Amino acid sequence: MDITKLKLRQIRDMLDNGQISCKEIINAYIERIDDLDGDLPCFITRTSEMALEQASDADKRIANGDAGELTGIPLAISDNICTKGVKTTAGGKMLEDFVPPYDATIISRLNEQGAVLLGKTNLDEMGMSGSTKNSHFGNTSNPYNSADSTIGSAAGVAAGLFPAGIAADAGGTMTCPAANCGMASIRPTYGRVSRYGLIANASSFDQIGGIANDAHDLAILLGAIAGYDEFDRTSSTKATTDFTAKIGDSLKGMKIALPKEFYGDMVDDAVKEAVLSAAKQYEEMGADLIEVSIPSMEFAIPTYYIIANAEISSNLARYDGIKFGYRGEDIDSYEQLVKRSRTEAFGDEAKRRILLGNFVLSSDSYKDYFEKALAVKQKMMSEFTDVFASCDVILTPTNTVNSPVEGSVASYNSIYCAAPSSIAMLPSITTTCGYGDNGMPIGMSIIGRRFDEATIIGVADQFERGFNKILPALLGGR
Amino acid sequence: MDIKTISNLAELSQLDFNEEEVEKLSKELDTMVGMMGKIKQSDAKYECSANASSVDLDGLRADEAKPSMPTDELLANAQSADGYFVVPKVME
Numbered sequence: 001m002d003i004t005k006l007k008l009r010q011i012r013d014m015l016d017n018g019q020i021s022c023k024e025i026i027n028a029y030i031e032r033i034d035d036l037d038g039d040l041p042c043f044i045t046r047t048s049e050m051a052l053e054q055a056s057d058a059d060k061r062i063a064n065g066d067a068g069e070l071t072g073i074p075l076a077i078s079d080n081i082c083t084k085g086v087k088t089t090a091g092g093k094m095l096e097d098f099v100p101p102y103d104a105t106i107i108s109r110l111n112e113q114g115a116v117l118l119g120k121t122n123l124d125e126m127g128m129s130g131s132t133k134n135s136h137f138g139n140t141s142n143p144y145n146s147a148d149s150t151i152g153s154a155a156g157v158a159a160g161l162f163p164a165g166i167a168a169d170a171g172g173t174m175t176c177p178a179a180n181c182g183m184a185s186i187r188p189t190y191g192r193v194s195r196y197g198l199i200a201n202a203s204s205f206d207q208i209g210g211i212a213n214d215a216h217d218l219a220i221l222l223g224a225i226a227g228y229d230e231f232d233r234t235s236s237t238k239a240t241t242d243f244t245a246k247i248g249d250s251l252k253g254m255k256i257a258l259p260k261e262f263y264g265d266m267v268d269d270a271v272k273e274a275v276l277s278a279a280k281q282y283e284e285m286g287a288d289l290i291e292v293s294i295p296s297m298e299f300a301i302p303t304y305y306i307i308a309n310a311e312i313s314s315n316l317a318r319y320d321g322i323k324f325g326y327r328g329e330d331i332d333s334y335e336q337l338v339k340r341s342r343t344e345a346f347g348d349e350a351k352r353r354i355l356l357g358n359f360v361l362s363s364d365s366y367k368d369y370f371e372k373a374l375a376v377k378q379k380m381m382s383e384f385t386d387v388f389a390s391c392d393v394i395l396t397p398t399n400t401v402n403s404p405v406e407g408s409v410a411s412y413n414s415i416y417c418a419a420p421s422s423i424a425m426l427p428s429i430t431t432t433c434g435y436g437d438n439g440m441p442i443g444m445s446i447i448g449r450r451f452d453e454a455t456i457i458g459v460a461d462q463f464e465r466g467f468n469k470i471l472p473a474l475l476g477g478r
Numbered sequence: 479m480d481i482k483t484i485s486n487l488a489e490l491s492q493l494d495f496n497e498e499e500v501e502k503l504s505k506e507l508d509t510m511v512g513m514m515g516k517i518k519q520s521d522a523k524y525e526c527s528a529n530a531s532s533v534d535l536d537g538l539r540a541d542e543a544k545p546s547m548p549t550d551e552l553l554a555n556a557q558s559a560d561g562y563f564v565v566p567k568v569m570e
Binding site for chain 2: 303306
């Protein structure tokens with residue numbers, strides 16, 4: 001059986017029809033991970049034994065007619081989401097030996113459903129960036145190009161090591177690498193999914209979402225993890241909907257907006273051409289394209305980094321070497337313990353972000369930087385609201401370039417297209433819309449109104465139906 | 479960014495850097511502060527009262543006591559003794 005091209009819902013059908021047992025599926029994935037993960041690698045921690053136990057339980061549930069959407073479905077979880085009894089490092093030395101005493105709410109929900117956890121995937125320290133260049137555990141390679149480093153949950157789905165992964169996004173830290181790996185990814189509306197148990201990076205941006213082969217699988221995944229949680233004050237009490245509800249709906253008369261700022265000099269021609277070609281196809285399906293403007297885009301990058309760094313510096317203040325995490329040795333005083341633990345455990349990028357965060361929050365800089373960034377955020381949210389008065393969804397590139405990004409500042413600029421929807425707390429889905437001359441996938445993002453994930457999932461699905469994906473070399477592609 | 483500013487920020491951040499690291503950081507942070515400084519060109523005005531609408535905050539849970547996590551589980555990731563976190567001596 002070739003499991004590598006299976007979608008989540010195909011596995012569901014096979015399990016429900018009795019074509020295969022969950023244990024057989026899990027053994028096949030474990031074998032594939034044994035064969036391939038060493039070259040990528042996607043995992044920081046593997047949980048094969050636990051997965052086989054969960055598979056036995058899932059088989060019993062299926063036999064009893066008690067299966068939910070995700071019962072027996074193998075998944076991988078980004079290593080910044082707490083799993084009780086399973087090491088959760090957040091990609092850094094600080095939490096290298098941290099074993100959470102509790103499950104994140106989304107893990108409890110997945111466990112209730114009977115999903116199977118294959119392991120914890122690699123990411124940049126505390127989720128800072130989407131390249132694993134800042135991971136304490138080394139880089140993960142993109143199956144399309146080993147010179148491009150990416151996050152474990154994106155590479156793993158692309159390489160067929162698991163059919164879907166759960167990860168967190170701040171300003172493109174999940175959606176950008178997913179696009180580079182030719183995968184679909186959804187960052188839901190801020191508040192749609194509980195973040196209880198997600199190790200905090202930048203709290204007003206952090207949102208848990210998923211990576212899968214296509215939009216339909218993402219809808220199923222989102223359905224399993226969405227919903228209010230009394231442990232997360234920012235989770236919404238809004239009722240969850242059927243995220244598959246608009247799959248298959250006609251796009252006739254749908255208004256798709258193309259903000260001109262996303263198609264300017266900041267974005268490579270190859271990327272623009274691929275996304276505009278997708279827009280043309282939507283037009284052929286009956287959608288109306290309209291050009292709009294979001295002028296605050298000019299300040300998207302500084303806005304994101306000012307707010308994110310301020311929040312990172314506050315969130316990372318909890319790591320003091322005492323309650324949990326790395327603790328320095330041969331210490332004489334409390335002050336020395338805190339400083340040495342932080343200095344020895346945080347990586348270079350985390351330290352830069354903490355310094356920059358404290359800079360923008362300091363009394364001399366607060367008004368010029370932090371307050372101004374909050375003002376631009378408000379303005380940008382208002383501009384998005386205005387645009388949505390005349391359209392149903394917004395279509396943009398996901399990444400600015402079609403090749404690996406080198407250098408710290410260049411990588412900061414690469415979030416130009418992905419950060420705005422996050423700043424505006426809007427849902428966004430990315431899916432592949434073309435390939436560059438270098439063979440690398442090009443992703444497009446569809447941004448929706450707040451809590452209207454069903455529409456962007458439906459729009460992405462319509463495009464995917466007519467799109468021929470090229471598999472990575474690892475799976476026999478070019 | 480000058481050395482003195484970086485030293486002050488390092489102190490605020492509870493981080494130590496040697497001279498070589500401070501010199502390297504000076505150049506890196508200069509570039510990043512330059513990038514973030516573009517925000518000053520914006521004419522946007524922050525409205526404190528407008529922020530509340532961006533997040534649904536109607537989900538306050540009832541003010542009821544619930545069981546806490548057991549102490550031994552809370553201490554499992556720390557140096558501990560007799561049910562307490564161990565810290566260096568802070569009083570003479």
